Amino acid sequence: MRRLLLWMAGNGWLRQRIPRLPMARRAIRRFMPGEDPEAALSQAEAFRDEHIGSLFTRLGENVVRIEEADATAEHYLGLLDQIAARGIPGELSVKLTQLGLDIDADRAMRHVERLVERAADGGGVLWIDMEGSAYTERTVALYEQLRARHTNVGICLQAYLRRSAADVARLLPLDPAIRLVKGAYDEPVALAYRTRGAVSTNYAALSIELLAAIAAGRPVRLGLGTHDVALIEQLAAHATALGLGHQAFEVQMLYGIRLAEQRRLAAEGYRVSDLIAYGTAWYPWYMRRLAERPANVLFALRQIVG
């Protein structure tokens, strides 16, 4: 089921057609407050009152026209201004292929750098998502270049990738901001751990390494980008054993998933952010959310039928 859904996520024919179905638009509401950026900003204001920060992402990836990438960069610059003007504790999370990496890598880099600079005005980090394995090396290399010039840039690493241990070791000397996730794409066994247990074990090992750097006084920022609360609790206990407080790392979850846990962790004094997606290009992203949990397919079908 997971592999089928991930195949569907990458299928251009379906990508053209499914989003036009009104019932599919109804089903997506579980994972997005709305397609409009205003829906995301309003939701972030509500989260602010609950001491939950927000990460904004305008959905879209693998754009094929450079004008789309340019427009996305302009859109994000405007959004950063709105976040600052409205006093929202929020940061952006962007995909390099949304900013033109497939078409013109230099231009994509310039777009990211403008966003990093604008994010710095509001004191925030610009987070770079990690896409499929065809992009991993380019993303890590671009992050290295950016981090050499800016302190407020973060990268997502995927615990299912075998190479991530080496990437953590490679980036640690830069005092990086790292969001660690399990990984959402369909990767071959040569590149990725494929069982839930192996992925979680690697996730814990990588987090423990990053926590050790934090305990040693390094200005590393660690975002645990997972809804696996047992794993978060295990890592929180490890952080406590290292003498670290609740604020030493942060928890990042997606809008619509485990909100009660987000609220509980925030109330207990952990730093929590909710990643709020918006925009019309939600199809591949939504399919990855379905793939993460087969029960979501039944939920989506119920929405469609009902």
Ligand SMILES: Cc1cc2nc3c(=O)[nH]c(=O)nc-3n(C[C@H](O)[C@H](O)[C@H](O)COP(=O)(O)OP(=O)(O)OC[C@H]3O[C@@H](n4cnc5c(N)ncnc54)[C@H](O)[C@@H]3O)c2cc1C
């Ligand atoms: C803030 C954030 C940013 C991310 N950025 C990236 C990225 O840049 N690149 C990338 O490859 N992946 C990214 N991901 C997705 C990530 O890789 C996983 O696919 C996703 O988080 C599901 O794995 P999990 O860690 O929550 O653990 P799992 O073991 O899959 O889930 C743990 C529990 O969380 C709940 N849960 C998890 N997913 C869902 C869901 N879709 N619907 C309902 N309940 C669910 C279930 O109760 C499940 O039992 C991101 C995730 C987060 C939270």
